[in-house]
Amino acid sequence: MIKLEHVARTFKVGGELVHGLDDVSLDIKAGDYISIMGPSGSGKSTLLNAIGLLDKLDEGRYLLDGSDVTELSELEQARVRREKIGFVFQTFHLIPRLTAAENVALPLTLAGVDHDEREQRVNEALESLSLSNRGHHRPDQLSGGQRQRVAIARAVVTKPVVLLADEPTGNLDHASGIEVINILEDLNQRGITLLLVTHDIELGERAHRIIHMMDGKVLS
Amino acid sequence: MHINDAIQFAFHALQGYRSRTYLMLLAMAIGVASVVLLTSLGEGARLYVTQQFSSLGTNLLIVLPGRSETTGGMPPVMGETPRDLTLQDVQALQRSRYVKQLAPIVVGAAPVSYQQLEREVMIMGSTASLFSVRQLILSRGQFLPEQEITRAAPVCVLGYTLNKELFGSLSSLGKWVRVSEYRCRVIGVLEEEGVSLGMDMGEVLIMPAASAQALFNINSVFRVLVETRSQDEMEKARQDVIEIISARHDGEDDITVLSQDALLSTFDRILTALTYSLGGIAAISLLVAGIMIMNVMLVAAAQRTAEIGLLKALGAPRKQIIILFLTESACLSLLGAMLGLIFGLVGNWVLQGYFPDFPFQAPDWALWAAVGVALSTGIIFGLLPARHAANLDPVLALSGR
Numbered sequence: 001m002i003k004l005e006h007v008a009r010t011f012k013v014g015g016e017l018v019h020g021l022d023d024v025s026l027d028i029k030a031g032d033y034i035s036i037m038g039p040s041g042s043g044k045s046t047l048l049n050a051i052g053l054l055d056k057l058d059e060g061r062y063l064l065d066g067s068d069v070t071e072l073s074e075l076e077q078a079r080v081r082r083e084k085i086g087f088v089f090q091t092f093h094l095i096p097r098l099t100a101a102e103n104v105a106l107p108l109t110l111a112g113v114d115h116d117e118r119e120q121r122v123n124e125a126l127e128s129l130s131l132s133n134r135g136h137h138r139p140d141q142l143s144g145g146q147r148q149r150v151a152i153a154r155a156v157v158t159k160p161v162v163l164l165a166d167e168p169t170g171n172l173d174h175a176s177g178i179e180v181i182n183i184l185e186d187l188n189q190r191g192i193t194l195l196l197v198t199h200d201i202e203l204g205e206r207a208h209r210i211i212h213m214m215d216g217k218v219l220s
Numbered sequence: 221m222h223i224n225d226a227i228q229f230a231f232h233a234l235q236g237y238r239s240r241t242y243l244m245l246l247a248m249a250i251g252v253a254s255v256v257l258l259t260s261l262g263e264g265a266r267l268y269v270t271q272q273f274s275s276l277g278t279n280l281l282i283v284l285p286g287r288s289e290t291t292g293g294m295p296p297v298m299g300e301t302p303r304d305l306t307l308q309d310v311q312a313l314q315r316s317r318y319v320k321q322l323a324p325i326v327v328g329a330a331p332v333s334y335q336q337l338e339r340e341v342m343i344m345g346s347t348a349s350l351f352s353v354r355q356l357i358l359s360r361g362q363f364l365p366e367q368e369i370t371r372a373a374p375v376c377v378l379g380y381t382l383n384k385e386l387f388g389s390l391s392s393l394g395k396w397v398r399v400s401e402y403r404c405r406v407i408g409v410l411e412e413e414g415v416s417l418g419m420d421m422g423e424v425l426i427m428p429a430a431s432a433q434a435l436f437n438i439n440s441v442f443r444v445l446v447e448t449r450s451q452d453e454m455e456k457a458r459q460d461v462i463e464i465i466s467a468r469h470d471g472e473d474d475i476t477v478l479s480q481d482a483l484l485s486t487f488d489r490i491l492t493a494l495t496y497s498l499g500g501i502a503a504i505s506l507l508v509a510g511i512m513i514m515n516v517m518l519v520a521a522a523q524r525t526a527e528i529g530l531l532k533a534l535g536a537p538r539k540q541i542i543i544l545f546l547t548e549s550a551c552l553s554l555l556g557a558m559l560g561l562i563f564g565l566v567g568n569w570v571l572q573g574y575f576p577d578f579p580f581q582a583p584d585w586a587l588w589a590a591v592g593v594a595l596s597t598g599i600i601f602g603l604l605p606a607r608h609a610a611n612l613d614p615v616l617a618l619s620g621r
Binding site for chain 1: 222
């Protein structure tokens with residue numbers, strides 16, 4: 001489903017060229033559960049951003065569902081992100097002035113989904129994450145674990161094919177972290193391809209496949 | 221994204237930064253209110269002058285001694301000295317078939333006293349015709365009697381204020397008042413009328429033109445108000461007046477004849493231009509408010525970098541980010557404009573309370589223009605911050621950089 005062929009991404013840091021991704025080739029099947037591990041600066045997040053079409057590639061090809069998305073226009077890449085990819089971030093990235101329900105509805109609002117359908121899908125998403133009674137709360141009225149569950153609800157409300165989670169447990173206590181991973185694994189069991197970036201070896205080893213990275217290269 | 225969702229998103233954002241939003245609304249409101257108030261002032265001046273001219277009567281020609289001309293050229297070295305208009309000239313004008321009636325006006329200031337009370341007022345010398353030409357109203361008594369124009373009679377009509385100051389609650393009819401070294405019997409009192417074209421009709425004493433000439437020791441008249449028989453005959457009457465006076469002044473064309481319409485349209489043009497100018501000056505404050513909106517939206521884009529990154533991650537293309545930011549600045553300027561309209565109209569109402577004779581009334585075009593300029597300023601100045609936000613790199617933006 002996701003195929004990277006010799007992709008490279010280089011950054012200029014303090015006048016020096018740094019390889020964020022260096023000749024990376026990957027083949028990820030639909031429904032895979034992959035954790036990406038490695039030390040800081042090894043290229044884990046860069047890989048996730050490239051797969052999420054948030055970052056441009058300098059070299060190589062990226063095929064998503066068989067289509068080359070490398071050379072798509074900005075507008076088309078935005079559409080692919082909107083329709084096929086869900087993001088879960090370490091810092092949740094919830095908009096503080098919106099309620100939990102409004103945060104979850106945001107991708108549907110941007111996609112122009114009608115109010116009634118939006119409300120129905122938001123309620124389903126909140127219910128599936130046991131947040132039905134929290135929809136009207138603002139992020140600052142929720143615990144860390146609840147905020148991340150709201151962020152997961154927002155990521156899945158558009159029914160994406162791949163979920164990209166960048167250190168989703170990084171800002172949570174152990175119990176909340178386990179709870180969030182259980183939710184992500186449950187989503188994976190329902191068919192979503194899951195790519196998880198983590199430093200936590202215990203959590204990382206729960207994946208079906210582990211990708212180790214170092215200096216922008218995939219080691220295994 | 222639906223437009224109502226974009227508006228709702230904008231309102232959420234504006235509510236999220238309340239103090240900043242209120243300050244921006246205030247800036248825009250002040251700009252719009254100044255446009256409304258200043259154009260009201262200009263339009264009020266125009267309406268006021270129009271009303272004042274209408275109160276002079278209709279089909280009116282105003283004859284002035286002298287003529288506008290440039291002097292000092294070669295030859296003649298000197299311009300002709302215009303002759304005065306006299307009561308004999310006025311008598312000659314009465315013979316024109318286009319003239320319905322006319323009223324000469326002799327003016328000057330003199331002390332008017334009754335017993336120990338004295339007041340310096342404007343003395344107006346005229347004839348019985350002034351009453352209908354100038355559309356005056358009497359509160360009691362009668363106006364100047366119909367008599368030979370050159371006859372000086374010791375009678376006078378008092379303005380409302382003058383009568384009140386000299387006689388209080390006593391009746392003045394039949395009483396003799398002293399005007400400088402002369403005496404005249406009060407035969408009438410004018411109704412309370414207010415100020416008309418700079419002359420306070422309450423503070424005036426009206427006497428026969430010949431009496432006023434004797435009082436001021438002059439032979440000339442200041443103006444002659446000529447009422448023509450119809451509006452269609454105004455031009456013929458004007459020509460006739462010029463020819464009659466010219467014949468009496470040895471062929472010299474030494475008078476100026478103004479028609480009320482010409483004066484009115486000149487004032488109308490000047491005051492309309494004044495209204496536009498005032499509106500233009502006030503619109504500068506709208507531009508300043510627009511620049512403030514740009515500044516605030518740039519700060520908003522900087523403060524909401526992570527949010528913009530998130531919107532991009534959720535699938536919002538550049539165009540959508542621009543629309544969201546423009547909607548925000550448009551909402552801000554439109555709300556500010558509405559608030560400004562309310563401020564301006566309330567301000568008009570308050571001013572109207574203080575100056576009831578002056579018609580404060582913002583022209584319709586000014587209301588539309590103020591809102592239109594406010595909205596377009598908000599959108600134009602919101603474009604730069606919107607583009608800035610849309611061009612942010614999503615990865616850097618998500619990390620808050």
